[in-house]
Amino acid sequence: MEDQTIISVGIDIGTSTTKFVVSHLKYAKVSNPFSLPRFEIVERNIVYESPMYSTPLKGKRDEIDLETLVGWLEDQYQKAGVDIRNVKSGAVIITGETATKKNAESILHYLAEKSGDFVVAIAGASLEALLAGKGSGAFSRSKEIKGTIANIDIGGGTANVVLFQRGRALGTITYHVGGRLIELSHNGEITFISPSIQPWLDAQNFSLYPNQKISFTEIQQVVQQMCNDMFDSLTGQQPIRSDDSLIHSTSFQVIPPIHEVMVSGGIGQLLEEEAPKTIDDTAIYGDVGPLLAHEVVKAIEKRSLKLIKATQTSRATVIGAGMQSTEISGATIHVASSRLPIRNLPIMMVELDHHQINNTDYVYKQIKQALVDWKPYIQENEELPFAICMKGISHCSYSVLKEIAKILFSLYEKHFPTHSIMVVVCEDDIAKALGQLLVLQSKNKVDIISIDQVIVEQGDYIDIGETINQSMVPVVVKTLAFTKS
DSSP states (O other): OEEEEEEEEEEEESSSSEEEEEEEEEEESSTTTSSSOOOEEEEEEEEEEOOEEEOOOOOOEEEEHHHHHHHHEEEEHHHHHHGGGGGEEEEEEEEEGGSSSTHHHHHHHHHHHHHHSEEEOOOHHHHHHHHHHHHHHHHHHHHHOOOEEEEEEEEEEEEEEEETTTTTTEEEEESSSSTTTTEETTTTTTEOOTTTTHHHHHHOOOOOOOOBBHHHHHHHHHHHHHHHHHHHTTTTOOOOTTTTTEEEEESSSSSOOOOEEEEEEHHHHHHTSSOOOOOHGGGGBBBBBHHHHHHHHHHHTTTTOEOOOOOOSOOEEEEEEEEEEEEOOGGGOOOGOOOOOOOEEEEEEEOOOOTTTTHHHHHHHHHHHHHHHHHHHTTTTTTTOEEEEEEOOOOOHHOOOOOOOOHHHHHHHHHHHOOSEEEEEESTTTTTHHHHHHHHHTTTTSEEEEOOOOOOTTTEEEOOOBBTTTTEEEEEEEEEEOOOO
């Protein structure tokens, strides 16, 4: 396969705005002649970026206006000079409060079907936090420092926080903090209050309602308290409570100490703007976004946290999806052929130290922790299939592999009882044996697909095609591509 460039599209439908990006992604072979063919994105060029477009809603603002949205996207394709038929990959993601709109999922799949071979995801809060943390540069930064870095992605409806340490996501927490939770006119009249922030307002004894006239000092007190509550929670000054009305969801029971902070999202883009001094300054976008950005900076400084500038802010989202194709040897796989083809499976990593795989307690703890850590990323859709990548098991005996299969299936069944399929990916020639052992453990309650000789990372997606000559399956690995500074 020669180096090639493909057209990739990224669409992000957020609470406040929708973004559309067209990129040219160039691939080159990075493997040596004696290993599996492996291609990576070596160059990415954004050839078109749409202006920020206000996400169209209708009815009682609980439904996305599909007709208007599709019309705008068609116009953007035309302005970009792109024929949809030439789009080879991409990603379409619905984020923030928009993901809760009643027709969100149907719209997402409609857009994907009309737009080529797309990675499809409604980014629930946890997945959205992870994607934003990768796009902002926080993930890369975590590999360079010894401490923990938090990326706080603040948009119109939510603040999605992910903590990274040395290239590993420690967990996520999402707050009802966003620029468009309260909307204002230039004369200080409240035009909208999101239902998601109302419980917190009530708990804090803030009496706000639509058509109310509010002063700059009054709205500043509200936004300031919102930021202080969020950062008190993040820094451990306030414990995480199940009845905390500012918390949307979290994978943490206790948040570890944070050493550095990045802020992305629309609010991240406003951090360096001049602080608003009047209600007119505050309402320049018809909401409290500029004031929120200023209060976020104050809250960070107050707690002596180190603020690191994000490499991307409002566009800290996917710009497309890369691809890597590998033919799999039939001698080393086990597949439930009736379930193929299967597309866009997100990858979950289980990394085992091969020196400790004889220790069943160690194996149990590692697999359990990986599944527990992963669950928040798909909790919005419990039946969403995913693929488990097993690392570190290539040099084990059959008896050890049998024990690993037993532990893996029992924990999978416990944590994902509604799933009717289990997909396992290995890098080395062990998938057939592991697949057969998993079938024995499952007692045919779950279909098993086990493939090998595929190199993947956390955050990748895979497609598994139909069997070829009853001996192999084609696999496409899609690596989400982010903008780089």
